Amino acid sequence: MRGRVRGPAIGAGVLLVALLVVPAAADPAVRPRIPTYDVVLTLRADGILHVRETITFDFAGGGHGIVRRLRYRDGDRLYEVRDVRASSSTGAPARVRTTKLGHELRIGVGTRGPEVRGRQAYVIEYDVLRAFTPRAGFDELGWDAIGTGWDVPIEHAAVRVEAPVRLRDVRCRAGRPGASVGCAADRDGRYAIDFTQSGLAAGEGIRVRVRLPDRAVTAPPPAYARPHWAGTWLGTALLVLALGAAALAVRRPPHRRAGTGLAAAGVLLVVADAGNDVAARGPWAFSLGDPSLAGLALLTVGAGIVLAHRGRDA
Structure with a gap:
């Protein structure tokens, strides 16, 4: 009799837990989200873009800070991000750690601090140099105000653009790159304009384009990195010939030391060529030119010789 009662009792308990826990997990109100995301883009007369982002992040069950992903390289175009700082009005840990990964600058705020729960507010500020692009008769700024690297929804976003001159040509698009819609706009005098957008899904952003009259700001020229693959036909031809030489070396290999020496010289050439770019602009600014291809x-060829000798020894 006891066994007959125990089975239904366990089943009822499991059903009760499912009814209480599963709906709570499925409730979007308890999932991580960004209720509000406010950005102020200040276009300074010296050509520097000052950015202030106020992010309200709801951690729901808990988390360790936030990570703002900011592209510092777009294609071969380079942006210089300086003076990154952060704070929290709700007392959450706000120590900043910046790392470059790929073409992104990752700004971690409180990521190595204690766990926080519920709704927290963060303020991130930084300056962007060489953000303007000189055009015929005007200077243009194109900027993704909130980024597309957030993996949580953003319920309400607001972007304010302030300039030292009258804003005549300012546009805002929201959504994913290539599939976006216009933002709601509200002018605040001649020198500022506010954009708003609600219901952004994970991975969606807000891109603002501003055109200022020529010489309205002192905009330094843009900076460009060499392409990651910058070899010419000469370097490519050397590499193709090396493949043929390696095939011949496998059949009649020279001394093993010759192979080791060639391989070492090749590594040094590659490191020397890419190292100049890395030392100047970070680990992801490498460019492989003809010296790298020669290396x-x-x-x-060196690896072919060494492998041939290993095969014969085996």
Whole structure:
């Protein structure tokens, strides 16, 4: 009799837990989200873009800070981000850690601090240099105000643009890149304009384009990095010839030391070529030009010789 009662009792308990827990987990109100995201873009007369982002993040069950992903390289275009700082009006840990990964600058705020729960407010500020692009008769700024790297929905976003001159041509688009809609706009005098957008899904952003009259700001020229692959036909030809030479070396390999020396020289050439760019602009600014291709050619031949000797020894 006891066994007959225990089975239904366990089943009823499991059903009760499912009824109480599963709906709570499915309730979007308890999932991480960004209730409000306010950005102020201040276009300074010296050509520097000052950005102030106020982010209200609801951690729901808990989390360790936020990470703002900011593209510092778009194609070959480079943006210089300086003076990154953060704070929290709700007392959440706000120590800043910046790392470059890929073409992104990742700004971690409170990521190594204690866990926080519920709704927290963060303020991130930074300056962007070389953000303007000189055009015929005007200077243009194109900027993704909130980024597309957030993996949580943003319920309400507001972007304010302030300039030292009258704003005549300002546009705002919201959504995913290539599939966006216009933002609601409200002018605040001649020198500022506010954009708003609600219901942004994860991965969606807000991009603002501003055109200022020529010489309205002292905009330094844009900075560009060399393409990651900058080899010419000469370097490519060397690499192709090296593949043929490696095939011949496998059949009749020279001394093993020759192979080791060629491989070492190849590595040094690649490191020297890419190292100049890395030292100047970070680990993801590397560019492989003809010296790198020549180094890969030497490395290919040297590795072929070494492998041929290993095969014969085996």
